[in-house]
Ligand SMILES: Nc1ncnc2c1ncn2[C@@H]1O[C@H](COP(=O)(O)OP(=O)(O)OP(=O)(O)O)[C@@H](O)[C@H]1O
């Protein structure tokens with residue numbers, strides 16, 4: 001019964017608003033655009049940060065990636081003196097020292113990288129040979145598509161085996177049936193034992209550990225086949241001597257990641273005369289991304305608040321005018337026997353209906369715009385339950401907050417004055 | 423000169439006792455009611471007359487529980503109105519009083535039916551019952567074909583009939599009419615008056631303000647006001 005009466009009141013409110021369609025529509029616009037921009041901005045922001053976060057998580061937030069890099073000083077020296085051999089980067093000793101010094105480090109993965117031409121029959125492509133240990137597959141977890149990953153016996157037996165990535169396998173026309181066949185890398189022959197998926201590409205600001213053109217081989221094979229001295233870059237005649245191109249660490253506890261990273265940096269700086277490595281800490285980037293997102297949300301929130309405030313004030317303004325205009329009606333209702341709170345309810349319902357309607361239309365707009373953005377600009381957008389519920393809730397709240405004062409003014413109308421014939 | 427032929431009741435509906443309504447106006451004060459003592463019995467039909475500014479509307483507002491006395495007492499069906507708060511006054515108006523105004527005071531955006539239903543809405547009636555009641559009342563005032571019309575589509579006399587139907591919706595004991603024929607021509611005014619006489623015959627207590635003698639002549643009793651006090655009473659009273 002109460003329920004029925006409520007909807008009857010809402011219907012009466014809607015009827016009243018429909019009497020002045022244009023005015024009601026114009027009054028709603030403030031809330032429409034306010035809510036619309038909130039929803040749109042939330043979904044665009046959410047989409048952008050979700051993509052960034054996902055990419056960063058792919059790298060592994062427990063991981064620290066240290067990459068050998070020619071130091072800036074050496075870079076300039078090379079330019080001056082022409083072809084030469086440069087010695088730099090991480091060493092086997094570095095890796096052991098890290099494992100020894102930091103108990104929080106769960107595992108360390110040494111990586112040797114060699115660019116080479118790979119062939120299966122007639123097909124060939126340039127690949128990145130990744131000499132690494134078993135732990136690689138533990139840290140860089142990618143689905144196995146065919147065959148198997150490297151096994152301990154490959155290392156013990158010094159087996160010349162290779163695991164291809166999906167992309168590389170496709171380029172070389174390798175399929176499930178190719179498992180067990182021969183892959184020639186440079187002049188060496190390897191047996192293909194498996195194919196894994198590769199993520200490849202860049203994640204936000206950092207390189208993922210794996211690339212699409214990877215071929216994984218046991219690190220001891222890489223060491224015996226290629227040694228530590230390789231060509232520096234594909235078409236350069238310069239040589240480089242680097243023991244480990246990369247060391248990837250997995251830290252046991254998320255809380256320790258940043259402290260460990262700091263410690264390693266201090267330690268490496270002590271043993272390296274030049275800054276010949278670069279450290280990337282996905283967690284730090286993750287935190288940074290989250291902080292950026294927070295700032296973004298605060299800025300968006302403020303803008304949204306202002307536009308909603310303006311919308312609310314617009315509604316209040318019109319409702320105040322409406323109360324003045326309908327003084328006589330209010331007087332009649334009061335004379336007949338309407339209580340003050342019934343007048344308040346009547347006007348409040350009208351305001352809330354108006355603002356909620358504005359909220360719903362704004363929501364439609366706010367979902368439609370990101371959709372267009374996604375379709376045209378290819379930018380990812382995400383409409384979360386929160387970005388739908390929040391604006392709706394806010395628009396109802398706006399109706400109540402900004403409707404209360406006009407409604408109270410309506411309730412204060414003195415029927416005697418209102419009914420005095422003019 | 424007691425010619426009370428109405429055996430219906432000696433019950434006092436409305437009683438004013440030394441009623442004063444004083445408006446402070448700058449340094450001076452306006453004594454709109456300046457000590458009025460008067461009883462209106464159940465089933466009576468009073469015309470309140472008097473020159474402009476004599477306090478007729480003020481008295482109606484007091485009786486209608488729209489305003490409060492500055493001094494004195496006002497009893498409606500034995501209840502001292504002074505003790506009632508705003509909500510209780512609204513409740514009183516809703517349950518016991520029906521208003522008819524000079525300018526009809528229908529709500530323009532509502533249909534005839536909705537206007538008639540208004541008191542029932544505040545009484546919390548269900549939609550179906552109040553619709554039935556509105557149709558019945560419209561029939562009583564001869565407007566059953568106009569239920570879906572807006573007030574602006576009606577003539578003055580028709581609007582006043584809607585107002586009467588609305589005033590009757592809550593079945594009040596007392597009808598208060600402040601110049602109900604003031605905006606109507608003589609013929610239409612007479613029709614409205616006939617309706618009021620009918621209602622009085624059915625037992626409603628009616629208090630009506632009017633300027634016109636021929637309108638006042640329809641009432642059983644007449645009360646003449648002057649400068650906020652009763653000048654004289656005429657007709658059937660005790
Ligand atoms: N709110 C008010 N403030 C000050 N004075 C008022 C107020 N209402 C009424 N008055 C004064 O009280 C007196 C009585 O007014 P009232 O409206 O009762 O007269 P009336 O008899 O109904 O006159 P009319 O025939 O013109 O309608 C008048 O002098 C009026 O100016």
Ligand SMILES: [Mg+2]
Pocket residue numbers: 478479480
């Ligand atoms: Mg008057």
